[in-house]
Amino acid sequence: MDLLDLTQFYPQRNTSVGSFDIIDMTDDEKKLAEQYIQSNGVHGLDNYLSRRLDVWKDQPLDIAVVGSSGVGKSTFINTMRNLMPEDPGAADVGVVETTLQPTPYQHSEYEQLKFWDLPGIGTPNYPKELYLERVQFQKYDFFLIISRTRFTENDLWLASEVKKHNKRFIFIRTNVDADLMNEYNDYPNKYNEEEILERLRNNCLNYVRTVDANADVYLVSGHLRNRLLYDFGRLNETIIRDYPTLKQESMILSMTVSCKEVLLAKIIQLKSRIWLVAGASAAVASIPVPFLSLGFDATIIIKEVEFYRQQLGLDRAALEKLAQVHRLSIEKIEKELSEVFPLQHLTALRKFVLDFCKKEAIGATTEEFARFVPYVGTMIASGISFGVCFLVLTKILARMEQAALKIIDITMEASNMAVQQQLKQFSLD
Numbered sequence: 510m511d512l513l514d515l516t517q518f519y520p521q522r523n524t525s526v527g528s529f530d531i532i533d534m535t536d537d538e539k540k541l542a543e544q545y546i547q548s549n550g551v552h553g554l555d556n557y558l559s560r561r562l563d564v565w566k567d568q569p570l571d572i573a574v575v576g577s578s579g580v581g582k583s584t585f586i587n588t589m590r591n592l593m594p595e596d597p598g599a600a601d602v603g604v605v606e607t608t609l610q611p612t613p614y615q616h617s618e619y620e621q622l623k624f625w626d627l628p629g630i631g632t633p634n635y636p637k638e639l640y641l642e643r644v645q646f647q648k649y650d651f652f653l654i655i656s657r658t659r660f661t662e663n664d665l666w667l668a669s670e671v672k673k674h675n676k677r678f679i680f681i682r683t684n685v686d687a688d689l690m691n692e693y694n695d696y697p698n699k700y701n702e703e704e705i706l707e708r709l710r711n712n713c714l715n716y717v718r719t720v721d722a723n724a725d726v727y728l729v730s731g732h733l734r735n736r737l738l739y740d741f742g743r744l745n746e747t748i749i750r751d752y753p754t755l756k757q758e759s760m761i762l763s764m765t766v767s768c769k770e771v772l773l774a775k776i777i778q779l780k781s782r783i784w785l786v787a788g789a790s791a792a793v794a795s796i797p798v799p800f801l802s803l804g805f806d807a808t809i810i811i812k813e814v815e816f817y818r819q820q821l822g823l824d825r826a827a828l829e830k831l832a833q834v835h836r837l838s839i840e841k842i843e844k845e846l847s848e849v850f851p852l853q854h855l856t857a858l859r860k861f862v863l864d865f866c867k868k869e870a871i872g873a874t875t876e877e878f879a880r881f882v883p884y885v886g887t888m889i890a891s892g893i894s895f896g897v898c899f900l901v902l903t904k905i906l907a908r909m910e911q912a913a914l915k916i917i918d919i920t921m922e923a924s925n926m927a928v929q930q931q932l933k934q935f936s937l938d
């Protein structure tokens with residue numbers, strides 16, 4: 510198989526660019542780019558566009574995690590940070606040590622994303638009447654309210670206060686893995702996971718709907734190895750959907766790909782950056798020596814593809830971590846990836862991208878692309894770079910999406926198998 514020939518992965522399409530799924534720049538962004546060109550000329554456009562690509566890193570993302578003592582806050586926070594309790598920097602779990610003040614935990618890869626472990630409502634320094642003020646609730650974009658049994662009066666009170674102040678909240682019911690196991694122990698013959706989850710859900714909804722008729726509840730197991738099970742994906746989807754609009758892009762790019770829902774959001778976000786990257790690549794004035802044979806500067810393309818690899822969890826470290834969490838061998842992952850995006854290409858990505866660019870550069874024409882982003886066609890000399898960049902990124906991203914989906918499928922299978930084994934073990938004990 511010629512791995513550089515990605516066309517085999519696409520349904521037969523008309524070869525014209527118009528048939529690709531192109532996400533054009535928004536009107537506002539077009540206006541901004543035009544304004545920039547009018548006042549500065551094309552000079553520095555690459556820097557301008559590159560800066561735009563990094564804007565998401567400057568948004569602080571603060572998520573509050575609240576709930577009574579021992580409900581699983583720290584465990585959940587670690588999982589959202591892609592950490593297991595033994596990993597360096599993980600929050601301590603299982604220790605009965607009440608949080609005395611709001612404590613931030615940064616995401617392991619994206620430092621702007623912080624989960625705040627908040628003190629319990631009604632603890633000595635945080636009486637109910639002063640709670641919101643003392644925890645400085647205004648600074649949080651979102652409140653995750655956690656329970657492992659029934660939501661308490663304080664949980665409901667907090668939700669209603671948060672709502673009054675036009676902030677978002679989500680009710681999360683952890684520990685469902687243990688609940689299911691107990692049910693299995695009690696009623697092995699009539700065990701039905703769906704039915705039990707439905708019962709748990711309705712039970713919680715009866716409470717939380719007293720605060721908000723539309724409130725939902727998400728049933729999860731807080732442990733990292735279970736994040737593909739139960740409502741974890743739906744929960745992530747809701748966090749993304751309901752995140753304050755201006756910060757949504759940043760939130761999407763700051764999450765670990767833990768489930769298909771996050772993966773999909775990332776793919777859409779990454780696709781929408783392609784015109785920016787292509788524009789920046791085309792605006793580069795001179796070609797550095799290593800890229801002379803290509804006819805354009807591929808630095809920015811390589812950087813973006815490396816960004817895809819990291820965003821989609823396809824770098825070596827992320828894959829090794831996944832293998833460890835789900836007790837899979839790296840060889841299994843390697844085998845599964847071999848038909849989609851072989852690990853050796855993911856590792857030697859720079860070479861792969863360059864070879865790919867070379868292939869795409871042959872026969873590329875500029876005119877087709879000019880019609881999508883008119884300013885590129887008219888203002889920038891290196892239209893060829895725009896076109897090649899656009900195609901290369903579109904195709905590589907599609908292939909990486911397939912690879913990431915494959916990884917999710919095998920980890921999902923491993924998670925389900927682990928649950929089955931646990932149940933079996935339980936019935937033998």
Ligand SMILES: Nc1nc2c(ncn2[C@@H]2O[C@H](COP(=O)(O)OP(=O)(O)OP(=O)(O)O)[C@@H](O)[C@H]2O)c(=O)[nH]1
Nearest residue numbers: 578579580581582583584602603683684687730731
């Ligand atoms: N089976 C199961 N155990 C859980 C889950 N979430 C947490 N635990 C366990 O419950 C215990 C307490 O979890 P923590 O995450 O420390 O709870 P916490 O809310 O941070 O506790 P405090 O900080 O003391 O208020 C730990 O032993 C966890 O491993 C879950 O979803 N399923």
Ligand SMILES: [Mg+2]
Nearest residue numbers: 582583601602
């Ligand atoms: Mg804790």
